[in-house]
Amino acid sequence: MESILLKNGTVLDYASKTNEKLDIIIKDGKISKIGKNLSETVDREINCEGLYIMPGMIDMHCHLREPGFEYKETIETGAKSAVKGGFTTICPMPNTKPTPDNVEVLQYIIEKGKQVNLCNILPFASVTKGEKGEELVNFKELKEAGAIAFSDDGMPVENARMIREAMIETNKIGSFVSEHCEEKSVSSGAINAGKLADELGVQGVLPEAEEIMASRDIVVAETNHLHTHICHISTETSVNMIRDAKKRGVKVTCETCPHYYFFTVDEVKISNTNAKMNPPLREEKDRMAIIKGLKDGTIDCIITDHAPHSEEEKQKDLSKAPNGIIGFETALPATITALIDKGYIDYMDMVRLMSYNPSKLLGLNKGEIKEEKVADLTIFDPNKEYTYEKDMIVSKSKNTPFIGKKLKGQVVYTIVSGNVVYEA
Numbered sequence: 001m002e003s004i005l006l007k008n009g010t011v012l013d014y015a016s017k018t019n020e021k022l023d024i025i026i027k028d029g030k031i032s033k034i035g036k037n038l039s040e041t042v043d044r045e046i047n048c049e050g051l052y053i054m055p056g057m058i059d060m061h062c063h064l065r066e067p068g069f070e071y072k073e074t075i076e077t078g079a080k081s082a083v084k085g086g087f088t089t090i091c092p093m094p095n096t097k098p099t100p101d102n103v104e105v106l107q108y109i110i111e112k113g114k115q116v117n118l119c120n121i122l123p124f125a126s127v128t129k130g131e132k133g134e135e136l137v138n139f140k141e142l143k144e145a146g147a148i149a150f151s152d153d154g155m156p157v158e159n160a161r162m163i164r165e166a167m168i169e170t171n172k173i174g175s176f177v178s179e180h181c182e183e184k185s186v187s188s189g190a191i192n193a194g195k196l197a198d199e200l201g202v203q204g205v206l207p208e209a210e211e212i213m214a215s216r217d218i219v220v221a222e223t224n225h226l227h228t229h230i231c232h233i234s235t236e237t238s239v240n241m242i243r244d245a246k247k248r249g250v251k252v253t254c255e256t257c258p259h260y261y262f263f264t265v266d267e268v269k270i271s272n273t274n275a276k277m278n279p280p281l282r283e284e285k286d287r288m289a290i291i292k293g294l295k296d297g298t299i300d301c302i303i304t305d306h307a308p309h310s311e312e313e314k315q316k317d318l319s320k321a322p323n324g325i326i327g328f329e330t331a332l333p334a335t336i337t338a339l340i341d342k343g344y345i346d347y348m349d350m351v352r353l354m355s356y357n358p359s360k361l362l363g364l365n366k367g368e369i370k371e372e373k374v375a376d377l378t379i380f381d382p383n384k385e386y387t388y389e390k391d392m393i394v395s396k397s398k399n400t401p402f403i404g405k406k407l408k409g410q411v412v413y414t415i416v417s418g419n420v421v422y423e424a
Contacts, residue, residue: 001418002043003027009048009379012347013055014356015368019348024053026375029418034371044420048379051412054351055367056088056376057332058358061153061178061231061255061303063324064090064121067108068097073308073396075109078328079118081306081395083422085328086378086411089120089358089366090306093153094131101126101137103145110146118421119414120376122148122362127166127177131155136162139169148362151178153231154278156213158184163217167226174363178229181213181238182278190319192265192280200268202319205280207235214238218245218252227251229361232305234260234279236289243298253300253361258334259325261290263401271401273314277307278323291344294353300361302353304331308397326395330388330402332380336409340382347382379413386410 004026011022011034023038024031033040064078073081075092082090092109100106106125113121125147129135131154139150150170157163157179166177186206191197193204214230218241221228233239233254245252259277264284267275275281293299307324314321335354339345345353355378359367366376388402414422 001029004418004420005038005040005042005045006048006053006379007045009051009053011053011369012351013369014348014351016370018369024369026415026418029375031369031371031373031375034369046413050381051379052347052382053369054378055355055369056414056416057086057354057378058089058362058364058366059087059304059306059328059331060091060301060358060362062090062092062306062328063095063308064092065308066096066112067105072310075112075121076116077396078306079113079116079121081326081328083118083414083416084394084411085330086332086380086414087119087328088376088378088414088416089122089364091148091362092121092123093151094124094126095154099126099130101129103141106142106145106147119416124149124151124153124178126150127152127157128162133157133159133162136166136169139175140173143173143175149175149178151180151231153178153180156180156182156184160216160220164220164224167220167228168224171226176227176229178231179213179217180231181210181217183209183212186212191268191276192282194265194283196265196268200318207237207282210235210279211237211241215241218242218250221252222248222250225251227253230254232257232279232303233299234282234286234290236286239289239293239298243293243296246298255301255303256290256294256299257303257305258327258331258338259401261287261294262334262338267401273316273318273321274325274399274403275401276318276321276323277305277325291339294339295345295349301357302331302335304328308395309399310397314399325400326393326397327400328395329393330400330407332411333407333409334402336382337407341408375415375418377415378411379415380409380411382409384408384410
């Protein structure tokens with residue numbers, strides 16, 4: 001394993017509130033020294049002048065599609081896309097075929113991730129068998145086998161008794177349920193309900209679909225003193241409910257995605273089905289509420305919800321095309337462009353939202369730049385401006401509304417366990 005000296009980079013570390021030009025020496029996969037004007041004989045020296053160094057980004061919600069849907073993405077192509085985007089740890093959701101509702105499938109994903117050997121791949125196991133919402137999995141057995149947490153993402157657990165039991169059981173073993181909040185009776189539709197859906201003649205998804213289910217989970221968490229985590233929130237009401245619950249001391253955490261603070265539903269007019277996801281893009285008031293929630297700590301982390309689909313699938317009409325967009329490679333520049341450049345948050349907030357908080361939530365010993373810590377680092381140029389083009393994408397799928405958009409910020413190096421796994 002090569003030793004590396006990172007020279008003259010601006011180190012951003014939320015835990016220690018560090019924001020200054022420093023050198024970092026990496027040996028045996030760990031950070032061995034941090035300081036000014038360090039000089040040591042190493043295998044490789046990287047000049048980080050003009051670059052920022054942050055703890056490796058952690059995406060606690062993505063989709064790698066393997067096993068079962070390898071034509072969309074594989075663990076290998078997904079990992080390549082993730083490290084290009086600066087992610088050192090990713091947590092794939094369990095909506096694969098078969099579902100990781102048992103030790104064998106879960107270990108297949110873990111082992112495949114180790115073989116690919118690009119970033120840390122820590123999969124979620126499902127909450128119910130086959131994500132059918134009928135029978136709970138063996139949480140203890142799956143956690144011991146390596147499940148990072150539990151979710152039926154894409155398929156909400158509709159039965160309230162079952163979600164209550166799942167929260168109790170996962171909390172008992174020091175884990176949690178990450179809940180896709182969607183009340184099915186009001187969720188059918190192609191895009192956000194409103195003027196544009198009416199204009200296009202498609203059924204609209206009511207914002208209440210997310211909000212009703214989120215409120216149910218907050219009630220269960222509050223009444224039973226449990227931790228619940230709410231997936232990819234997208235509406236003003238969801239932000240307000242979670243903020244109020246946190247003020248009351250409810251153990252609720254949540255996440256959002258770059259597309260909810262970069263775009264509104266109007267993007268559908270430009271990107272068509274490449275702007276179709278679940279929950280859908282919302283109105284400007286929702287976008288601004290998400291931004292406020294990121295700034296004030298209501299929203300704990302930014303995730304990608306990286307959801308690859310083939311071009312053939314996305315070429316179907318708006319009402320029939322599948323939900324989801326890819327997100328690994330645009331998460332950092334989208335955050336710099338839509339939030340930091342506009343003065344809504346600063347770089348330290350970005351580190352908190354994309355590295356420090358996800359690490360704490362998942363119980364990982366990561367998210368910090370500190371001597372003796374494993375060297376998982378994201379090194380980026382904060383000032384690089386470019387138009388994002390389809391031929392830049394390394395994911396197997398190309399379904400993203402960011403194509404053709406002007407972005408700022410680019411990952412230059414991704415280091416995982418002291419190995420440079422990506423360089424621009």
